[in-house]
Amino acid sequence: xxxxxxxxxxxxxxxxxxxxxxxxxxxxxxxxxxxxxxxxxxxxxxxxxxxxxxxxxxxxxxxxxxxxxxxxxxxxxxxxxxxxxxxxxxxxxxxxxxxxxxxxxxxxxxxxxxxxxxxxxxxxxxxxxxxxxxxxxxxxxxxxxxxxxxxxxxxxxxxxxxxxxxxxxxxxxxxxxxxxxxxxxxxxxxxxxxxxxxxxxxxxxxxxxxxxxxxxxxxxxxxxxxxxxxxxxxxxxxxxxxxxxxxxxxxxxxxxxxxxxxxxxxxxxxxxxxxxxxxxxxxxxxxxxxxxxxxxxxxxxxxxxxxxxxxxxxxxxxxxxxxxx
Numbered sequence: 600x601x602x603x604x605x606x607x608x609x610x611x612x613x614x615x616x617x618x619x620x621x622x623x624x625x626x627x628x629x630x631x632x633x634x635x636x637x638x639x640x641x642x643x644x645x646x647x648x649x650x651x652x653x654x655x656x657x658x659x660x661x662x663x664x665x666x667x668x669x670x671x672x673x674x675x676x677x678x679x680x681x682x683x684x685x686x687x688x689x690x691x692x693x694x695x696x697x698x699x700x701x702x703x704x705x706x707x708x709x710x711x712x713x714x715x716x717x718x719x720x721x722x723x724x725x726x727x728x729x730x731x732x733x734x735x736x737x738x739x740x741x742x743x744x745x746x747x748x749x750x751x752x753x754x755x756x757x758x759x760x761x762x763x764x765x766x767x768x769x770x771x772x773x774x775x776x777x778x779x780x781x782x783x784x785x786x787x788x789x790x791x792x793x794x795x796x797x798x799x800x801x802x803x804x805x806x807x808x809x810x811x812x813x814x815x816x817x818x819x820x821x822x823x824x825x826x827x828x829x830x831x832x833x834x835x836x837x838x839x840x841x842x843x844x845x846x847x848x849x850x851x852x853x854x855x856x857x858x859x860x861x862x863x864x865x866x867x868x869x870x871x872x873x874x875x876x877x878x879x880x881x882x883x884x885x886x887x888x889x890x891x892x893x894x895x896x897x898x899x900x901x902x903x904x905x906x907x908x909x910x911x912x913x914x915x916x917x918x919x920x921x922x923x924x
Contacts, residue, residue, distance in 0.1 A: 602626070602716075603656040604635035605647045605671050607663030607693070618693055618709045622662065625713050638663070641670045648674020652684040658918065659686050660716060664694015669897050672726065672915070673754045680728050680754075680912040687916040689716045696898055699756050702823035703838065704919050711920065720921040723914035724838040727755040727822055731894050731906035732887075739887035741802065744907045746887075751902045758821030758897065759908055761885055763796045763848070765893035765900050798849070799890045805845065805880040812847060819846040820883055820908050824866055827898050831866035834877060841910040842881045850874055882909040 608616045626633050634656075638644045644661065648671040651659045661671035668690055677683050691712040692700045699705070703724065706712045730744050733751040744750070798816045802809065812818070820843050824831045834844035855874050862869050871877065887905040894902045 600632065600657045600719075601655075602631055602633035602658045602660060603647075603651040603654075604633060604660045604662055604691075605638065605644050605651070605667065606635055607638045607644065607667040609638075618691070619662070621709060622691060622713060625717075629717055631717070638667065641666050644670035645674050648672075649683070652682075652686050655684060656686055658689050658716065658719070660689040660691060662691045662693060664692070665696050665699055665898050667694070668692075668699045669753075669755065669899075672756060675915055676726070676728075676754050676911060676913075678752060680726075680910075682913040682915070685916075687719075687721050687918055689918040691716065696827075698823075698825040698827065698898065702757055702825050703917055705917075706920050715920045716918055718921065719918060721916045721918045722838065724756075724917055725822070725841050726911040726915050727759065727820075727843065728909050728911050729753045729755060729759055729894070729896060729901070729906060730908075731902035732892075732904065733902055735892050735903045736887075737889045739903075739905055740889040742887045742905055743804075743884055744905050747905065753896055753901055754911065755896045757823045758819055758826045759906075760826065760895040761818045761820070761893075761904065761906070762798070762801070762815055762891050763817040764819060764827065765891075765895035797890075798851075799888070801888055801891075802886040804884040804886075805878075806882055812849065814849050815847065816851050817846075817848045818885065819848075820844070821846075822910075827895075832877065833866055833868040835879065839914075842879055843883065843908065843910075844877055844879055845883060846875070846877050848875055882907070884908075 636647050644667050652675055661668045675682055690705050692707045697707050700707050706715055730750055730752055732747045733749045739746055798814045800811055800813050801815045802811050819826050822836050832846050836842060836844050862875055884907045885904055892903040893900055894906050
């Protein structure tokens, strides 16, 4: 068995480095054959993941936060949604927003995470595939992804947000979470964003059925409970099946905001209303919209409309803690 660790020393404000020595000592004690590389930017994590997959390492491990995890995950797939190797993915979490780990029952404690990697129990999961524009091009207003001049392809494990969620991600990532913590920082950013955000109409195709959503604040398209930083939604999607839930938030105002926030932070099943509703599809496209064009993926702004979201062709082998399933 060959292991490859992709390690982000800048994760958690540089505090992640404290766990590195523990990882090295434990792997050496267990006579594990491993190699590692440090990242200086997230693009390094993606590049190292591609290299490790092509070199046929048995287990490729992301050591960092959600950004590192996302970059490493993307290195497992080609442009069609197929795996480029038989490698498994592992995670030793050292970040500040553990949505991916909470979604797939991966321990956040370093000692438990290391033990989970060594135990090598894995599940197979489908991953989301997002195609969007890398530029905010007003000429794409009303167009679909076939008209994109500079496409961007990304894979995701949790959720894509279109509308308010992308603005929220940018505000929350702008140092406020550093000072207030992940959950509180995101909550405060949500309140501020809702107050100033201006909703508009979006044209959407779900499984080729085209319709307009009026006065849309946010569309969350995801595969797990967690949308972002404590915000979660009860849904019926299994990690082993294809498809997405689509959570639509419309007509939010000061009067219905408290109840809406309670629902999305509670993560419990709710009855669909004109304000919050959930349905399901296998593929979704959102046409270009020059008023609110930004797209957010797993907690980070990633691109612009138009976009197309579907599931990967192959399933990813992900190492998890067996008794937590």
